[in-house]
Amino acid sequence: MSDNDFDYGPLTGLIGTWNGDKGMDIAPEPDGTEHNPYYETITYTAIGDVENAEEQVLTALHYVQVVKRKSNDEVFHHQTGYWMWDAKASIVMHSLQIPRAVSVLAGGNYNGATNDDGQTVIEVAAASDDETWKIIESPFMAQKASTRSFSQKISVGDGKMSYSQTTMVDIYGKKQFVHTDENELTRS
């Protein structure tokens, strides 16, 4: 059986390599915000299933996201992680790591949501004070640039994918800076 033969539920449409050049990042700066138009490649690889404590079965995709600034073509964001589907509990989970020493385990229920275009709509969230879906960061980041919450919505179907995400950061002595990213991608 190939890894693509497992049931990845709402994640199925993500498998493959995606490119998009309509990205917009709004990031914190000491004196306000920075707007960064970007392009990126995201590759989702099906990796089969895992069994936990002989009772929970998760199917999973591993992904790598490489984001480049349009202004200079340099990589300015790199991210990796897993998307997991728990079919029995109808829960989607997204674990992500970024090389600022920040890790997130975001989760959400999936009950067949679609948009007007018939795309699958997946939503996950995490927060530092959430009971279940949490954020871990280095001592430096906890003190200087603490990620308080993360939420993400992905719409995928018919070879197209779009996402929007909001990361709330306490930074430069201010609370709850709204750091956002969004893009539209097509599968190659």
Ligand code: HEM
């Ligand atoms: C497409 C996705 C993303 C892009 C393009 C992006 C880009 C950026 C940029 C340009 C900055 C400002 C950096 C600087 O001034 O040196 C920044 C800061 C930050 N980002 Fe992101 N980011 C993304 C996603 C995320 C995610 C998913 C998280 C965490 C869950 C995150 C957490 C942070 C934090 C904590 C900072 C503050 C660090 C600082 O400015 O010194 N970012 N990001």
